[in-house]
Amino acid sequence: MSFLQHDVPISWYLFLSAVLFSLGVVGFLIKRNLITVFMSIELMLNAVNLSFVAFAYQWHEVRGQIFVFFVMMVAAAEAAVGLAIIIAVFRARSTLAVDRIDLMKL
Amino acid sequence: MNESAHLWLIPLFPFLGFLLNGILGSRLPRRLVSAIGVLAPLVSLVVVLGDFGATVISAASSCPTCGQVTALALPASESLSYPWLAIGALHVDFTFVLDQLSAVMLLVVTGVGFLIHVYSVGYMKDEPGYARYFSFLNLFLFFMSVLVLAGNFLLMFVGWEGVGLASYLLIGFYFSRTSAADAGKKAFIVNRIGDFGFLIGIFLVLTTFSTLSFSKIAALLAVSPDWHGPVLTVICLCLLVGAAGKSAQLPLYVWLPDAMEGPTPVSALIHAATMVTAGVYMIARTHLLFDRSPVALWTVAIVGAATALFAATIGLVQNDIKRVLAYSTISQLGYMFMACGVAAYSAAIFHLVMHAFFKALLFLAAGSVIHAMGGEQDLRRMGGLRTKMPVTFWTMTAAVVAIAGFPPFAGFFSKDPILYAAFLQGTGGKLLWLVGLITALLTSFYMFRLWYLAFFGEPRSEVKHHHSTQLSMLVPLVILGILSVCGGWIGIERFSAYLAPVAAAHRPLPTGNPFLEAILSIVAVLVALEGWLIADKYYRRKPERPAAIAAALPTGYKVLLNKYYVDEIYGALIVKPLLAFSKFGLGGVDILLAGVAWLFAGIASITGMILQRWQSGNLRSYAAWLAAGAAAVLIFVLLSNGWLHLGFAVGWKGWPLR
Amino acid sequence: MHLILFFLFAGFCLAGAINLLLQTHPINSALSLIVVMTSLAVLYLLLGAEFLAIAQIIVYSGAVMVLFTFVVMLLNAGREERTLGSRAASRIGFPAVVALFAVLATILLHAQGLGSAHLGEGLSNAPGQSNLVLLSQVLFHELLLPFEVTSVLILIAILGAVAIAHVEGSKIAGSERTAEK
DSSP states (O other), X not given: OHHHHOOEEHXXXXXXXXXXXXXXXXXXXXXXXXXXXXXXXXXXXXXXXXXXXXXXXXXXXXXXXXXXXXXXXXXXXXXXXXXXXXXXHHHHHSOOBGGGOOOSOO | OOGGGGTTHHHHHHHHHHHHHHHHGGGSOHHHHHHHHHHHHHHHHHHHHHHHHHHHHHHHHXXXXXXXXXXXXXXXOEEEEEEEEEETTEEEEEEEEEOHHHHHXXXXXXXXXXXXXXXXXXXXXXXXXXXXXXXXXXXXXXXXXXXXXXXXXXXXXXXXXXXXXXXXXXXXXXXXXXXXXXXXXXXXXHHHHHHHHHHHHHHHHHHHHSOOBHHHHHHHHHXXXXXXXXXXXXXXXXXXXXXXXXXXXXXXXXXXXXXGGSOHXXXXXIIIISGGGHHHHHHHHTHHHHHTOHHHHHHXXXXXXXXXXXXXXXXXXXXXHHHHHHHHHHHHHHHHHHHHHXXXXXXXXXXXXXXXXXXXXXXXXXXXXXXXXXXXXXXXXXXXXXXXXXHHHHHHHHHHHHHHTXXXXXXXXXXXXXXXXXXXXXXXXXXXXXXXXXXXXXXXXXXXXHHXXXXXXXXXXXXXXXXXXOHHHHHHHXXXXXXXXXXXXXXXXXXXXXXXXXXOOSSOOOOOOHHHHHHHHHXXXXXXXXXXXXXXXXXXXXXXXXXXXXXXXXXXXXXXXXXXXXXXXXXXXXXXXXXXXXXXXXXXXXXXXXXXXXXXXXXXXXXXXXXXXXXXXXXXXXXXXXXXXXXXXXXXXXXXXXXXXXXXXXXXXXXXXX | OHHHHHHHHHHHHHHHHHHHHHOSSHHHHHHHXXXXXXXXXHHHXXXXXXXXXXXXXXXXXXXXXXXXXXXXXXXXXOSOOOOOOOHHIIIIIHHHXXXXXXXXXXXXXXXXXOOEEOTTTOOTTSTTOOXXXXXXXXXXXXXXXXXXXXXXXXXXXXXXXXXXXXXXXXXXXXXXXXXXX
């Protein structure tokens, strides 16, 4: 059927990316567990990766994908360090609730 | 001849002296300070003498046959001009003019000034602030010479203000004494009131003549000889206010007795010989304007005569030696104003010069007495100094006799022409003459009273400094004494002839006859003699009588002793309301400022309270603000790039399905 | 085919993301995130980025999310508590998100010149060459320095993580020694 053979417009991928990004921001705002907040950040990063890949397809430009590659690397490093910080915070505060961690000094 | 290039040397050296002593003086040795302080007026004096001699010689050579100095072929003036202000229609230059009038005045200023500088070396020997004293004294000389040499109103006003400043600085020289500081302020403020009148006069001159230069005004007046408008009267009255402030006439004389708080040489120089005569000089300088306004002239004469009598009555009972001399100065200045008021300008200037001699001498001798008595100024505690201070005694005698007006001393030759010129002016003039005569009687009386109290009788307290006064103090006394004796021998005729081109009256004076003049002179001398005899009776032969008379007329005595309570009246009428008003205004200003400060503080603190809530430490609120900021930045960027149009809700077409 | 696959895996993405938000226990959120990432990998495949799809699965789903899961279990994070909440988050954050999303949507919907994705095409400006070849050509020629720097970055991250998470006094080491004896 022609419906099934239909191509997917790039703008739909971008739209999906926007939705995922917004959901990530919402999660960043409403979640009360520190680790979950961090996960929302990862979601945002992924959404951006999706839009990069979509544009790379659009303009037939491989550098878009290379950028995604680098984003992945940095996100991995950031996840490692961030989780280590969360562990340290947990050790100091014995809580993972974002609202309880309201003093700057550990 | 272009010799006028050296006129600026006259003020220059005192100014340099002021700078050197003012800035470096405290670090220089005393001798160097004295040398700088004394050399400055000396150089100016030499320059002035050179110029004066040149004018005299050129005048004499222009008329070798007549034995008199005629003024026909003299150069009208040497002037030195430097462009200063050129604003629209106003053109004012730095113009120094040396004509006969300013030459005479400069001789007095630099000559007597030099002598007083020398005297000060000895008098101020033990004072701290020595260098400051000499620098201020030189500053005064600088401004006074600027005032005298000025060729236009504005430059004269600069000198006018400057001498007021120097006077303030010197009156308040002993600034640690509240009375001295207050006296300095009083002098400056009362002077200011006079200066206000002077300024109004200058503004009116500017609008009437479109120029401030004396020579140009003279030229304009010469073009229209019949101009006697009311504008000229108003100008002259305003100038009179200024002169009255500077020369301590009614009602602005109140600062001069208080100015005696300054060191005695300052009183001699500034408040006897030079600064207070600036008013007389100014009237003589602008006499062309005054000649055109009989009303103004009469006002000047009445003010002068009234002041003379008024001050003389106060001087009768004062007990401070310097106060007596201060009121005497005010009285003699009244004489000079009276002379200007009857258009006898040369007589006024002549009396100015003579007065400078004997009044400066009186003050310096009084200073010598005070110095010897260890700072004692009360006449009731002096006495019997005749034998202990011979030089001072004899020079002071010369001065007292001169001021009383006995021939052949200086005062006689200068006071009589004034009285004579007043007598000739109709019935009003005769009244002025009578007032002048009574004042002469009173003057003679209180001067001899001072003489007797200080030098005769039994010593009422100990003389502190038995050593003879120093040479630097004695030599000026002697020189001034000689001048007081012989100064008048120049004669008023020669003097008037010399000054004629600049100080002759505009309208012809009524001529009298020499017989009348002689009679009037004899009357004046007799009156002065009477004054002496009265003083002799009450203060030498029966010294207990004055106290009895004072007891018999208690109110009269108290009123005179308290200077007619003028200071108190001024205080109640003017000073207190002004203070109350300024407190009220200040209170308002305080409230305004406090309100503004409170407003700003309030804004700051409220902003702080609002912003404080942001720093909650709450991660989620930080996150929320982060998101909000990111959204705002994004929207802004997109809006400014035109990618986003605010009407998007309208143009939304739904899903672009193809 | 393309459309069905897109809708399917986009649906998985959205479902996983929404589940991430709705779940209270962090382990559930972590598992939802794994679903999102794997679906994204398929979407990358649909867009002709094969290498990235595999890298997404290996790095993100396989390493990063495992790390997350480890930490959740290590810290024994329990269900979320109902804490005080943040007024700022609800009053300012949500409108901000809405605004952000609205802006993005508007841009995207009004964007001109965007084409469509054909299944199996990839980056067609170099026919015959696979995605991987293209990628590596650029990566190892022009961007060699950033590539190497990235490896240094990862090394630093590892060191940092160890340093931060290290326990002072090393009770763990002590307990191991006692265990050995």
